[in-house]
Amino acid sequence: MNPMPTRWNARHQRWDTAARGRAVLADPRLNKGTAFTRDERQALDLVGLLPPQVLTIEQQSSRAYAQFRAQPDDLAKHVNLTALHDRNEVLFYRLVSEHLDEMLPIVYTPTVGTAIERYSSQYRKPRGVYLSVDAPEDAERSLRATGLGPDEVDLIVATDGEAILGIGDWGVGGINISVGKLAVYTAAGGIDPARTLPVVLDVGTNRKELLDDPLYLGNRHPRVDRETYDAFVQTYVDTATRLFPSALLHWEDFGPDNARRILARYRDKMLTFNDDVQGTGAVNLAAVLSGVRASGTSLREHRVVIFGAGTAGVGIADQLRDALITDGLTPGEATRRIWCLARHGLLTDDTTGMRDFQAPYARTADEVADWARDPKVGGIALAEVVHRVEPTILIGTSGQGSAFTGPVVREMAASARRPIILPMSNPTPLAEATPADLLAWTDGRALVATGSPFAPVSHDGTTHQIGQANNALIFPGLSLGAIVARATRITDGMLTAAAHAVAAQVDPTDPGAPLLPPTRQLRETSAAVATAVARSAAHDGVARATIGDEIENQVRAAMWQPNYRPVQAI
Numbered sequence: 094m095n096p097m098p099t100r101w102n103a104r105h106q107r108w109d110t111a112a113r114g115r116a117v118l119a120d121p122r123l124n125k126g127t128a129f130t131r132d133e134r135q136a137l138d139l140v141g142l143l144p145p146q147v148l149t150i151e152q153q154s155s156r157a158y159a160q161f162r163a164q165p166d167d168l169a170k171h172v173n174l175t176a177l178h179d180r181n182e183v184l185f186y187r188l189v190s191e192h193l194d195e196m197l198p199i200v201y202t203p204t205v206g207t208a209i210e211r212y213s214s215q216y217r218k219p220r221g222v223y224l225s226v227d228a229p230e231d232a233e234r235s236l237r238a239t240g241l242g243p244d245e246v247d248l249i250v251a252t253d254g255e256a257i258l259g260i261g262d263w264g265v266g267g268i269n270i271s272v273g274k275l276a277v278y279t280a281a282g283g284i285d286p287a288r289t290l291p292v293v294l295d296v297g298t299n300r301k302e303l304l305d306d307p308l309y310l311g312n313r314h315p316r317v318d319r320e321t322y323d324a325f326v327q328t329y330v331d332t333a334t335r336l337f338p339s340a341l342l343h344w345e346d347f348g349p350d351n352a353r354r355i356l357a358r359y360r361d362k363m364l365t366f367n368d369d370v371q372g373t374g375a376v377n378l379a380a381v382l383s384g385v386r387a388s389g390t391s392l393r394e395h396r397v398v399i400f401g402a403g404t405a406g407v408g409i410a411d412q413l414r415d416a417l418i419t420d421g422l423t424p425g426e427a428t429r430r431i432w433c434l435a436r437h438g439l440l441t442d443d444t445t446g447m448r449d450f451q452a453p454y455a456r457t458a459d460e461v462a463d464w465a466r467d468p469k470v471g472g473i474a475l476a477e478v479v480h481r482v483e484p485t486i487l488i489g490t491s492g493q494g495s496a497f498t499g500p501v502v503r504e505m506a507a508s509a510r511r512p513i514i515l516p517m518s519n520p521t522p523l524a525e526a527t528p529a530d531l532l533a534w535t536d537g538r539a540l541v542a543t544g545s546p547f548a549p550v551s552h553d554g555t556t557h558q559i560g561q562a563n564n565a566l567i568f569p570g571l572s573l574g575a576i577v578a579r580a581t582r583i584t585d586g587m588l589t590a591a592a593h594a595v596a597a598q599v600d601p602t603d604p605g606a607p608l609l610p611p612t613r614q615l616r617e618t619s620a621a622v623a624t625a626v627a628r629s630a631a632h633d634g635v636a637r638a639t640i641g642d643e644i645e646n647q648v649r650a651a652m653w654q655p656n657y658r659p660v661q662a663i
């Protein structure tokens with residue numbers, strides 16, 4: 094039997110396959126179900142394996158939508174969409190693209206968080222590649238088993254499942270964040286799904302509940318030591334880049350130390366980025382730029398408090414510092430405009446256990462010697478920081494639901510005319526505050542965007558649309574731009590360009606306007622981001638493709654569309 098029975102034929106824009114009958118229906122890339130034409134049914138031995146009527150994709154999509162709507166809750170909707178994804182990939186993307194607003198929260202945050210927590214009990218089918226630290230020698234075999242050749246992978250999303258959204262360590266269930274991010278990549282960014290791979294690096298889990306669960310599907314041992322871990326990550330990187338030399342390596346939801354260490358190790362050597370550090374930094378910058386514009390001020394006038402100085406929080410700090418420098422401050426001045434808090438309050442240079450990437454933002458102990466300490470926190474709490482700093486921008490990346498309380502926000506609003514407040518933690522219950530509360534506490538003056546989706550809020554006759562400050566506004570366009578430019582690196586310039594392109598999609602000066610473009614426009618936003626990123630790649634000297642005036646058309650032409658392609662029997 095031909096070991097590679099199915100190949101994408103780029104010249105003829107069709108699938109060529111040696112598969113027949115049930116094997117065709119079982120391949121979600123090929124399967125069109127009831128939309129197979131009569132000729133295809135003949136050629137592919139499907140006659141009698143399908144009911145006789147031939148439907149259009151529009152008919153199939155409306156039927157699938159009705160089935161989706163009939164599900165009793167969000168997890169059931171997730172299971173329903175996953176089953177469709179496993180059956181018929183084009184129809185899945187057609188449906189999700191047609192209902193992005195309604196379905197993104199199901200395939201992505203917040204419901205993907207629940208699906209990850211229940212991974213082993215809800216398991217139906219494998220998806221992606223499971224690499225085990227207990228058998229690193231199998232990495233090559235496993236990646237080869239995808240059947241994809243060296244020129245057939247554009248993008249790999251990998252997680253080790255240690256810091257999923259704000260819900261922590263979920264071991265092998267983390268595969269679903271790689272799958273969810275890739276669903277956003279395709280539905281929102283037009284990345285060809287057949288050219289992507291979701292990966293989980295299964296290095297164990299420290300969650301006792303999983304280790305004790307007889308149904309747990311991952312490696313049943315604690316996370317491995319750093320040396321073993323680093324060697325395994327290196328094996329993954331070496332193998333993935335050798336087998337798929339043009340693939341972009343996306344890192345998702347790693348614990349803070351590993352996230353930073355991995356990024357520092359590889360970012361100048363290959364095409365790679367960490368979404369939580371860099372994608373989040375860029376979407377936050379977009380929201381801040383919009384908020385600053387809406388408030389009629391300039392960025393360099395602002396003071397920023399970041400509550401939750403981990404992977405996302407310090408990634409945000411780094412991009413804001415660079416933006417403040419671009420706006421005219423010295424590096425020292427820019428850094429001192431940012432106050433970061435972690436588990437034990439404000440970071441100061443005598444904070445014990447401070448991480449190296451947090452250190453640049455630590456205040457001197459002298460500077461805060463007479464600030465009140467909160468024994469419950471073990472340091473200087475948010476309320477005292479807000480009281481002393483009078484911030485104009487407050488960002489939440491702590492994973493601590495409801496941490497922005499009425500008194501804290503009212504105090505901020507007493508000195509800031511248009512307080513910019515961005516509770517970015519996911520999933521929804523972990524948001525540091527709800528938009529409704531923030532607008533009520535600030536008499537409608539707050540400029541708000543949140544990590545997970547929130548409904549519009551009516552306050553005093555104005556309806557406030559709530560932008561979703563989620564890296565989903567960045568990563569699809571960032572990677573699409575990098576792929577179209579055939580970039581060799583993701584540079585800081587490309588991230589800044591992505592942030593500005595997102596901010597340029599909205600006019601936040603209208604009363605109640607969102608700070609960020611809505612989810613339903615994600616494809617347009619991603620096209621604008623990709624165009625800006627490709628130009629920036631050329632500017633930074635990392636583009637191998639020629640980037641000219643036609644780049645926007647090139648980006649749009651490169652976007653995969655959820656339409657059936659011919660399937661040719663070979």
Ligand SMILES: NC(=O)C1=CN([C@@H]2O[C@H](COP(=O)(O)OP(=O)(O)OC[C@H]3O[C@@H](n4cnc5c(N)ncnc54)[C@H](O)[C@@H]3O)[C@@H](O)[C@H]2O)C=CC1
Nearest residue numbers: 258259401402403404405435436491492518519544563564
């Ligand atoms: N909207 C978006 O696009 C993104 C949002 N996030 C969200 O940000 C949150 C954090 O994620 P990561 O940075 O990956 O986690 P992390 O574990 O790296 O960072 C969390 C930080 O919060 C701090 N923290 C914990 N409890 C605290 C408390 N009571 N007071 C002050 N600080 C506290 C920790 O010390 C740590 O520095 C998650 O909820 C995640 O969903 C992360 C990435 C993207």
Ligand SMILES: CC(=O)C(=O)O
Nearest residue numbers: 258259369519563564
């Ligand atoms: C959005 C995202 O990447 C996170 O919450 O981790």
Ligand SMILES: [Mg+2]
Nearest residue numbers: 258345346369
């Ligand atoms: Mg993440």
